[in-house]
Amino acid sequence: MPQRVRGVIAPGKGEPVRIETVVVPDPGPGEAVVQVQACGVCHTDLHYREGGINDDFPFLLGHEAAGIVETVGDGVTEVAPGDFVILNWRAVCGQCRACLRGRPQYCFNTHNARQKMALEDGTELSPALGIGAFAEKTLVAAGQCTKVDPAASPAAAGLLGCGVMAGLGAAVNTGGVSRGDTVAVIGCGGVGNAAIMGARLAGASRIIAVDIDDSKLATALRLGATHTVNSRSGGDPVEAVRELTGGNGADVVIEAVGRPETYRQAFYARDLAGTVVLVGVPTPEMTLELPLLDVFGRGGSLKSSWYGDCLPSRDFPMLIDLYLQGRLDLDAFVSETIGLDDVEAAFARMQRGEVLRSVVLF
Numbered sequence: 352m353p354q355r356v357r358g359v360i361a362p363g364k365g366e367p368v369r370i371e372t373v374v375v376p377d378p379g380p381g382e383a384v385v386q387v388q389a390c391g392v393c394h395t396d397l398h399y400r401e402g403g404i405n406d407d408f409p410f411l412l413g414h415e416a417a418g419i420v421e422t423v424g425d426g427v428t429e430v431a432p433g434d435f436v437i438l439n440w441r442a443v444c445g446q447c448r449a450c451l452r453g454r455p456q457y458c459f460n461t462h463n464a465r466q467k468m469a470l471e472d473g474t475e476l477s478p479a480l481g482i483g484a485f486a487e488k489t490l491v492a493a494g495q496c497t498k499v500d501p502a503a504s505p506a507a508a509g510l511l512g513c514g515v516m517a518g519l520g521a522a523v524n525t526g527g528v529s530r531g532d533t534v535a536v537i538g539c540g541g542v543g544n545a546a547i548m549g550a551r552l553a554g555a556s557r558i559i560a561v562d563i564d565d566s567k568l569a570t571a572l573r574l575g576a577t578h579t580v581n582s583r584s585g586g587d588p589v590e591a592v593r594e595l596t597g598g599n600g601a602d603v604v605i606e607a608v609g610r611p612e613t614y615r616q617a618f619y620a621r622d623l624a625g626t627v628v629l630v631g632v633p634t635p636e637m638t639l640e641l642p643l644l645d646v647f648g649r650g651g652s653l654k655s656s657w658y659g660d661c662l663p664s665r666d667f668p669m670l671i672d673l674y675l676q677g678r679l680d681l682d683a684f685v686s687e688t689i690g691l692d693d694v695e696a697a698f699a700r701m702q703r704g705e706v707l708r709s710v711v712l713f
């Protein structure tokens with residue numbers, strides 16, 4: 352029997368979100384219905400609402416979530432009813448060239464649930480990032496569910512489904528930060544601060560936080576930065592990073608803003624043979640000109656990090672273990688817990704930079 356639940360819908364380009372009744376079908380083959388317990392409010396949800404991702408309105412927003420598997424369809428072996436799971440954006444195929452070469456992060460054939468959730472009048476919904484978890488229940492592909500230790504708080508666990516994983520993974524997976532490395536993080540919002548936590552976890556010696564906002568830098572210090580640079584009031588951040596690294600530049604620099612000037616700073620703030628990791632998402636019109644001799648002469652690598660290069664089945668349970676042992680403070684990212692009715696107001700607080708994460712609890 353299809354179920355009727357409350358969900359947060361983005362009805363059209365730039366229109367405020369509203370709560371509607373969502374019809375959730377029973378899971379088909381390879382699918383699961385998850386009872387959502389917590390879902391973080393992410394910039395990407397706002398981008399969907401503004402039409403910045405695609406025009407497939409109406410959207411069912413929410414994608415940074417944890418919950419309990421309620422029912423599964425035929426052939427599902429990954430999870431069972433009652434499992435506590437973190438949701439990820441897409442199930443991988445296991446058979447394409449990327450999957451077979453051990454790089455399922457770049458799978459060519461990812462999928463979500465094949466059935467659609469809909470409004471009561473039959474209008475099909477597009478779930479944000481194939482999830483749609485600002486709803487009491489949601490339908491996903493079973494491969495989008497990763498079972499983790501149920502002792503974790505749902506609000507903290509859900510954050511691994513997007514922003515925190517993106518930042519932490521940029522440092523640990525993409526950047527390969529290792530013990531003793533010097534690390535600079537440019538942009539200390541939710542993503543940059545998660546990168547700082549990742550760098551600390553990996554044993555970085557110096558972690559230099561760069562931002563234009565002192566309150567963000569204060570948070571960065573709390574989460575593990577060893578030095579801060581205000582790039583609005585404190586002079587050239589590239590020089591500041593060099594000074595703090597014995598004149599060399601950092602071994603790994605993570606850009607978590609998404610602007611040409613900060614990409615440039617990241618490029619020049621690294622040591623010879625260092626690694627630059629680009630996490631901030633640029634807009635289509637942004638370009639950056641660099642002297643080729645600087646690219647050639649500095650060696651090292653320039654990488655982008657997509658979803659923190661994570662493997663959910665490897666990374667989510669491991670990070671939840673670290674959290675439960677007190678070695679990864681995911682709770683520090685939860686600025687406030689809110690109800691489903693408060694998502695629109697939470698977007699405004701996010702835009703004003705007042706919160707790391709607002710999390711909807713069910």
Ligand code: APR
Pocket residue numbers: 394514517537538539540541542543561562563564567582607608609610612613630631632633
């Ligand atoms: N130099 C340094 N920091 C800056 C600059 C700048 N020129 N401009 C903005 N910032 C800082 C802001 O003060 C803020 O602390 O960058 C941070 C951005 O944080 P958020 O807006 O909270 O964004 P976040 O969710 O962390 O995402 C950052 O990563 O995944 C991508 O799409 C995401 O492009 C976005 C980026």
Ligand code: ZN
Pocket residue numbers: 443444445446447448449450451455457458459460461
């Ligand atoms: Zn594949």
Ligand code: ZN
Pocket residue numbers: 393394395396414415513514
């Ligand atoms: Zn997100």
